[in-house]
Amino acid sequence: MASINDSIGSNNYLTATTKRLIAQGLWGPEPAVKQYSNGEPSEQMNLDAYFRFYTTSCVRAVHGSGGYMSDQTHQQILNIAHHLRNGDPRDSIRRSLSHLSRECVDGSINLAAQLLLMLKFTSSRFTISGTEQLSWTSDSAIAVSISEYFLPKQETEGEVVSLESSFTGYNIEKIAGIEIFWTDNLADHLRLMEDDTKVAIFHHVTFLECQLK
Structure with missing residues (x-):
């Protein structure tokens, strides 16, 4: 060991x-x-x-x-x-x-x-x-x-979008037909790939929790 x-x-x-x-x-x-x-x-x-x-x-x-x-x-x-x-x-x-x-x-x-x-x-x-x-x-x-x-390059004006609780990974795949790609790279989070048919999702929740200390 x-x-x-x-x-x-x-x-x-x-x-x-x-x-x-x-x-x-x-x-x-x-x-x-x-x-x-x-x-x-x-x-x-x-x-x-x-x-x-x-x-x-x-x-x-x-x-x-x-x-x-x-x-x-x-x-x-x-x-x-x-x-x-x-x-x-x-x-x-x-x-x-x-x-x-x-x-x-x-x-x-x-x-x-x-x-x-x-x-x-x-x-x-x-x-x-x-x-x-x-x-x-x-x-x-x-x-x-x-x-x-x-950090954002500039402030953007416009209406703030509030997503409903039903906006989940399962529904993204079921309704939008976009496949979820689980990533270990935080910089890839929400990056669309392969002609927008896949979206990368950073899935290490425990790691993120450790950064809240």
Whole structure:
């Protein structure tokens, strides 16, 4: 079974203790609230879906790096996430990892950001991908890239649309004929795909609840 100091590419199962340490390392101590906005008691919050995403992301990162990241541990990725939460620019984090190869450094930074925020980042201003990626350049904190992507460019005037409770994923598929594509990338949420026949829905509710602390 995997510990916090094991390689991120290990096939060992993450124990409940390791999962708790990773969650605390990413988002801080568990909240003091007794229940979340969905009414579920905080001590029963289930992060199994998130950790399936976590494990898959780590394995893909190791394979995609050509093996450069195979020695990176869960704790080392959490250390990078700590830099991200402190607002350190990408270049500053790179310098703190100067003992590693450039491929390992950028791959590890992008992975830590993805695991922390469930968003995909690139250091390039231009990218071609089947999913939304946020450009995060060397001289800025990651929060700048997030703000530039998510904050509206301008205020729009017009009537506020209020959706009825019957506006559910099931009815979107049944009435509009639009297929739901469940996504692990928050930036893809509500993105229409394949000639508007599919809509991406971010489904990690527990992850979002953890951000309300």
